[in-house]
Amino acid sequence: MMGAVAKPTIGIIGTGAIGGFYGVMLARAGFDVHFLLRSEFSAVTEHGLQVNSAQHGALTLNPVQAYSSAADLPPCDWLLVGAKTTSNADLAPAIIQAAAPNAKVLVLQNGLDVEDSLRECLPDSLHVLGGLCYICVHRESPGVITHQALGAVHIGYHSGPATSEQSRSAISEEGADLFRAAGIDSQPMPNLHQARWQKLVWNIPYNGLSVLLGAGTTPLMADTDSRELIKALMAEVVQGAIACGHQVPQGYAEHLFMMTEKMPDYWPSMYHDFVHKRPLELAAIYARPLAAAKAAGCEMPRIEALFQSLSFIDRRNR
Amino acid sequence: MMGAVAKPTIGIIGTGAIGGFYGVMLARAGFDVHFLLRSEFSAVTEHGLQVNSAQHGALTLNPVQAYSSAADLPPCDWLLVGAKTTSNADLAPAIIQAAAPNAKVLVLQNGLDVEDSLRECLPDSLHVLGGLCYICVHRESPGVITHQALGAVHIGYHSGPATSEQSRSAISEEGADLFRAAGIDSQPMPNLHQARWQKLVWNIPYNGLSVLLGAGTTPLMADTDSRELIKALMAEVVQGAIACGHQVPQGYAEHLFMMTEKMPDYWPSMYHDFVHKRPLELAAIYARPLAAAKAAGCEMPRIEALFQSLSFIDRRNR
Numbered sequence: 001m002m003g004a005v006a007k008p009t010i011g012i013i014g015t016g017a018i019g020g021f022y023g024v025m026l027a028r029a030g031f032d033v034h035f036l037l038r039s040e041f042s043a044v045t046e047h048g049l050q051v052n053s054a055q056h057g058a059l060t061l062n063p064v065q066a067y068s069s070a071a072d073l074p075p076c077d078w079l080l081v082g083a084k085t086t087s088n089a090d091l092a093p094a095i096i097q098a099a100a101p102n103a104k105v106l107v108l109q110n111g112l113d114v115e116d117s118l119r120e121c122l123p124d125s126l127h128v129l130g131g132l133c134y135i136c137v138h139r140e141s142p143g144v145i146t147h148q149a150l151g152a153v154h155i156g157y158h159s160g161p162a163t164s165e166q167s168r169s170a171i172s173e174e175g176a177d178l179f180r181a182a183g184i185d186s187q188p189m190p191n192l193h194q195a196r197w198q199k200l201v202w203n204i205p206y207n208g209l210s211v212l213l214g215a216g217t218t219p220l221m222a223d224t225d226s227r228e229l230i231k232a233l234m235a236e237v238v239q240g241a242i243a244c245g246h247q248v249p250q251g252y253a254e255h256l257f258m259m260t261e262k263m264p265d266y267w268p269s270m271y272h273d274f275v276h277k278r279p280l281e282l283a284a285i286y287a288r289p290l291a292a293a294k295a296a297g298c299e300m301p302r303i304e305a306l307f308q309s310l311s312f313i314d315r316r317n318r
Numbered sequence: 319m320m321g322a323v324a325k326p327t328i329g330i331i332g333t334g335a336i337g338g339f340y341g342v343m344l345a346r347a348g349f350d351v352h353f354l355l356r357s358e359f360s361a362v363t364e365h366g367l368q369v370n371s372a373q374h375g376a377l378t379l380n381p382v383q384a385y386s387s388a389a390d391l392p393p394c395d396w397l398l399v400g401a402k403t404t405s406n407a408d409l410a411p412a413i414i415q416a417a418a419p420n421a422k423v424l425v426l427q428n429g430l431d432v433e434d435s436l437r438e439c440l441p442d443s444l445h446v447l448g449g450l451c452y453i454c455v456h457r458e459s460p461g462v463i464t465h466q467a468l469g470a471v472h473i474g475y476h477s478g479p480a481t482s483e484q485s486r487s488a489i490s491e492e493g494a495d496l497f498r499a500a501g502i503d504s505q506p507m508p509n510l511h512q513a514r515w516q517k518l519v520w521n522i523p524y525n526g527l528s529v530l531l532g533a534g535t536t537p538l539m540a541d542t543d544s545r546e547l548i549k550a551l552m553a554e555v556v557q558g559a560i561a562c563g564h565q566v567p568q569g570y571a572e573h574l575f576m577m578t579e580k581m582p583d584y585w586p587s588m589y590h591d592f593v594h595k596r597p598l599e600l601a602a603i604y605a606r607p608l609a610a611a612k613a614a615g616c617e618m619p620r621i622e623a624l625f626q627s628l629s630f631i632d633r634r635n636r
């Protein structure tokens with residue numbers, strides 16, 4: 001638990017569906033939350049942030065501590081990065097401007113090694129952590145977020161001043177406490193890289209197929225052939241993870257498969273990126289895992305074919 | 319060459335792009351050609367058949383010996399089947415009605431074992447042959463066909479009264495002579511099954527990707543990722559063919575790849591079927607080769623993923 005220490009100041013870098021949802025939840029739990037916005041700044045200043053949640057009801061945060069420039073944020077103890085992986089290189093200056101000394105930067109993105117490119121651009125004094133979001137959430141319109149289901153955030157330490165296992169673990173635990181204080185399921189993870197591979201067991205099939213087949217999870221789970229394809233893609237991710245030296249719990253893919261069957265019809269973020277003609281997160285979710293597996297001697301032919309198909313689609317979409 | 323024998327009577331079963339093109343070419347060469355039509359009967363009766371060919375110019379056949387019922391055709395010595403493989407089971411009664419005794423039924427379709435289902439429904443007295451069409455042709459509107467490039471037909475004997483290698487070969491040669499007499503490149507093939515596998519090296523990547531990626535051959539050949547995907551799919555077909563005991567000439571896939579680079583932008587028939595919400599020819603082009611290769615111990619993972627994706631798309635498209 002948080003104990004008697006002062007509540008940390010939290011900055012949200014990239015107030016899309018993920019940043020917006022967790023930011024609103026943390027602000028409503030009494031945290032001092034500051035939101036960096038770009039295109040949606042005026043809409044959020046005027047109307048606030050709204051989360052329409054199947055679980056928590058209609059939540060409104062108004063007024064919002066909103067900023068259009070990172071230089072205007074107060075020094076933040078925690079920075080939650082919800083922007084797309086495709087813009088990570090551009091985010092570092094904003095993070096540095098908004099960071100308190102020894103701030104913790106929590107990267108709430110999908111994909112492999114997404115912290116690496118950011119790490120290279122940040123001073124050594126900042127902690128970098130990765131957070132895996134198990135949530136069905138999307139941005140409905142400027143400042144309006146729909147939360148369909150789930151919500152857990154699992155947090156692991158990536159790199160920074162904490163060098164001992166104990167201090168790294170304590171910081172992950174501190175991050176998890178923030179979310180728990182806002183009523184969100186959260187756990188620290190001892191091995192971030194392994195956890196990212198595990199999360200890919202979901203993202204690799206569903207993100208890509210939503211774009212390729214133009215379908216949300218419900219029709220994908222209702223058709224014999226797409227079900228078999230999803231299972232085969234999941235099996236390849238598991239093989240890739242194992243080849244890279246990671247453990248995947250027995251029955252993990254089956255668990256995600258069955259969990260998805262119980263979810264409401266969900267369109268993964270990649271589909272929304274596609275529809276809005278934004279770059280797809282192909283490097284983080286496909287190219288890096290493929291390269292890592294290949295370097296470990298493991299071919300993932302179906303994933304490679306999916307990646308190549310998505311690359312073609314992405315290039316023509318912009 | 320044809321020699322001094324009477325010119326055979328030819329029936330076209332399924333006057334789409336393939337049947338229409340070859341039928342018009344044969345009729346213009348002086349053959350007695352009869353066309354069985356369904357939905358396009360009245361349009362063709364009124365306006366004739368038109369082929370707009372990049373190679374031969376604008377060709378018109380008017381009047382057309384057109385029929386809406388197979389019972390009205392005269393007894394045909396050769397029957398050219400250009401209808402979709404998806405309707406093969408329904409074609410047998412029409413073929414039987416239009417066939418002269420000992421007629422030759424030439425199946426001008428893509429895919430593996432497409433003659434088998436037809437063969438089962440035909441009397442033993444009829445010869446069945448398979449024809450592989452190397453041609454870029456599509457139906458523009460009722461009775462109007464666009465011919466973009468190429469045109470060769472390779473013919474092999476499938477089954478029927480001819481039992482000796484010599485007589486089978488003579489009948490294939492007789493078929494090739496028909497086409498040659500109409501100015502069309504044509505060769506007899508000693509091994510139809512092997513030739514069908516070879517043709518799949520083209521159809522498996524291009525037919526499916528045109529639907530999946532919504533693109534004709536030119537953009538598919540212009541993008542790094544789709545090029546690699548096409549090469550990988552071709553390599554799997556070659557592996558499958560070899561596993562099934564067939565020879566594929568060295569460099570054959572590369573030859574088709576380079577040939578496609580030189581073609582005008584071409585949308586394969588499967589794309590047109592998709593756009594017109596007709597069933598896709600997935601059994602002939604994907605399911606049967608996959609099953610044959612698997613029975614021979616050969617996995618084709620990319621082709622399987624493509625097939626599963628197309629099956630999903632096809633089911634939702636109708």
